[in-house]
Amino acid sequence: MLCLGIESTAHTFGVSVVSSDGKVLSDVKDAYKAPPGSGIHPREASRHHSEAAPKLVQDALDVAKVRLDEIDAIAYSAGPGLGPCLRVGATVARALASYYRKPLVPANHAIGHIELGCLLSGAKDPVVLLVSGGHTMIVACHSGRWRVFGETLDITVGQLIDQFGREAGLSSPAGPQIENLAKASNEYVPLPYSVKGNDVSLSGVITSAKKLMHSGNNVSKVSFSLQETAFAMLTEVTERALAFSEKKEVLVTGGVAANSRLKEMLDVMCREQDSKLYMIPREKSGDCGLQIAWTGILAYQAGITIPIDQSFVKQSWRLDRVDAPWRN
Ligand code: AMP
């Protein structure tokens, strides 16, 4: 079977066609770009999505060499995300499902990052470190549901990086630029290391990092220290979840999974724990239609569809509130 998936939780509008045997027929996207020094503006991002949607849906079909009537299900990211952005994706999905009489499947964006990570890396039953603009969570599946072992108590690691980047005058998302700046230094300045039980707190890191930069420390040194501190905290809580769950795999997914220093730290930890590290490939680590199309396949095959008049978007839709019966 074929599923067309639509992603539109934040910056990215993405459309993908994937088959039930995991073959990626197409995955196209375009992202709203915030002006340098500013963050995402939900209304402007949703305007971008409305303008980009028709061409991207057509491109996804053209690249896949299929017609809409050959698609078996339409999946959309129902949350969590920014309301105006989510509504564009849901509206496009409803229109297609209604006109072409196709089943509609709501997909949780976070589960999308995880299931795509499993598909592309080969991880089967991992402890997952989900690190992106919208998420910082350590989760694992138990009895047909992804359960949260630990998470951020305040900002996500993506927000940490992007907020610091904005303060340094970079445009969002700033991850790749901060990673490059960090590579140019190996001078560590201590920043607040705050692990509370299985959770992490990153707000102290951002406040101190901004202060350090404004008191004359160069951006490379502060970027390096910020990465070292935040990634060490994430590695510690991931290690704890691994020991507790007795799983033997760690999967890193979400936009921040593209960071090579994070991978390096987790690699050392996994070797010490006799476990295997799986990374989502860098080019699929950020938001994309494929994460939704693939989750749509899994959900649809497990019997999950929603009537168009009951379809929803939820700005807050935690992954531990969503059944994942395909994992039973
Ligand atoms: P997502 O929300 O999954 O699209 O992920 C976007 C987040 O990933 C943004 O906060 C980016 O700054 C961050 N990101 C992207 N590439 C990197 C990288 N190489 N290192 C660290 N963070 C990154």
Ligand code: MG
């Ligand atoms: Mg995301």
